[in-house]
Amino acid sequence: MQVRPSGFGNPWLQLALSVVCVLVSELLLKRGATDTADLESAWSWTGINGLASPLVWWAIILIIASFISWLYVLRYIPLTIAFPLSRVVDILVPLSCWFFLGEFISARRWIGIGLVVIGLALVAKPIAGIEERL
Amino acid sequence: MTFLSFFFIVTSLLSFVVAQLILKRVMVSVAESGFHNLRFISSVAVGIFLMTISFFLTLGLLQRFDLSYLYPFQGLSVIIITLMAAVMLKERLTLQLTIGALLISAGIVLVSLS
Numbered sequence: 001m002q003v004r005p006s007g008f009g010n011p012w013l014q015l016a017l018s019v020v021c022v023l024v025s026e027l028l029l030k031r032g033a034t035d036t037a038d039l040e041s042a043w044s045w046t047g048i049n050g051l052a053s054p055l056v057w058w059a060i061i062l063i064i065a066s067f068i069s070w071l072y073v074l075r076y077i078p079l080t081i082a083f084p085l086s087r088v089v090d091i092l093v094p095l096s097c098w099f100f101l102g103e104f105i106s107a108r109r110w111i112g113i114g115l116v117v118i119g120l121a122l123v124a125k126p127i128a129g130i131e132e133r134l
Numbered sequence: 135m136t137f138l139s140f141f142f143i144v145t146s147l148l149s150f151v152v153a154q155l156i157l158k159r160v161m162v163s164v165a166e167s168g169f170h171n172l173r174f175i176s177s178v179a180v181g182i183f184l185m186t187i188s189f190f191l192t193l194g195l196l197q198r199f200d201l202s203y204l205y206p207f208q209g210l211s212v213i214i215i216t217l218m219a220a221v222m223l224k225e226r227l228t229l230q231l232t233i234g235a236l237l238i239s240a241g242i243v244l245v246s247l248s
Binding site: 056 | 154161162164178194198209211215216220225226227233234235237244245247
C-alpha cells in the first residue's frame with residue numbers, strides 16, 4: 001500500500017467533497033429539468049432539452065468536480081467501502097428535497113432513511129481497521 | 135410507472151454500475167503500476183461515456199417524476215456494485231460490509247417505493 005496523503009489530498013475528505021457536489025447537482029438538476037419539461041416531445045426522454053436550463057449547466061460543472069474527486073478516492077479506497085459510503089447522498093437528497101424543494105416524505109420513506117443510516121454505520125465501522133492496515 | 139420508464143431506469147442504472155467498475159479498475163492499475171496514457175484515457179473515456187448515458191436518461195426521467203421518488207433507484211447500485219467489486223475486482227468482502235450494503239440498498243428502495 002502506498003502512503004496516503006493528508007490535508008486536502010485526504011481521500012476521505014475528497015469522498016465528502018464528492019458527495020456534497022453530487023447532492024447540490026441533483027437539486028439543481030431537478031429544478032432545471034422541471035423548468036424545461038416538455039413532455040409532448042419524444043426527444044425529451046433523452047433529457048437533452050434540459051440543456052436549455054442554466055441550472056443544468058451548473059449541475060454539470062459540479063458533476064465533473066465530483067467525478068474528479070471520485071477518481072481520486074478510487075485510487076485509495078476499495079470500491080466495496082467507498083461506494084456504499086458515497087450513497088449517503090441517497091438520504092441527503094430526499095432530506096434536501098423535503099427541506100428545499102418542499103417535496104413530501106412519508107413514514108415509509110423515513111423508515112428507509114433509517115435503514116440507510118444503519119447500513120452506513122455498518123460499512124463505516126471497518127474503516128478504523130483499514131486505516132491501521134494502510 | 136410504464137414499461138418505458140422502467141426500461142430507462144434500468145438502463146441508466148446498469149450503465150452507471152459498469153462505469154464504476156471500469157473506473158475503479160483503471161485507478162487501481164494507476165496506483166499499482168503507474169500511469170499508462172493510452173489505457174488510462176481509453177478506460178476513463180468509456181467510463182465517462184457510460185456515465186453520460188446514465189446522466190441524460192436520468193435527466194429525461196427527472197422531467198417526469200419527483201427527484202425523491204426517482205433518484206433512490208440508484209440505491210440498488212450499492213449492493214450490485216459491492217458484489218461486483220468483490221467478484222470482478224477481487225476486493226475483500228466481509229459479512230459486515232455485505233449486511234451494511236444490503237441495508238443501504240433496502241433503505242433506499244423503501245424510500246423510492248413510497
